[in-house]
Amino acid sequence: MSQLTIFYDGRCALCAKEIKSLKELDRNNRITFADIFAHDFAKNYASVNVEEANRVLHGMKDTGELIYGLDVTVLAWTLVGKGKWVAPLRWPIVKQIADVAYIFFARNREQISRLIMPSSTVTKCEFKSDL
Secondary structure (H helix, E strand, O other): OOOOEEOOOOOOOOOOHHHHHHHOOOHHHHHHHHEEEOOOOOHHHHOOOHHHHHOOOOEEEEEOHHHHHHHHHHHHHHHOOOOHHHHHOOHHHHHHHHHHHHHHHHHOHHHHHHHHOOOOOOOOOOOOOOO
């Protein structure tokens, strides 16, 4: 049984690349990956609001607790044995800065994906937020 389910935007090239890396490292199947734009997503995860999950990365621990943003990222990388590389993102002062940077990334992930991965096919990431 997995310890975390990640609800990710499969249309985002950078997001998909990170998920691919996590899948390759997840040799103990600790993570379940769910593309929020998959045709059967709403049926399988009725409790997860797709619009909200598209604004901010959502994850669900095996306890049923929802977590968001970099908390999902840090837990995922920790579960695949790379926690030391992301642990600083949750340190007190760094956490505040990292969370602001994450919101910037989430709002602009389509444009960032095009800049970093210009040859990738990136579909429009519908992102609107009042944050």
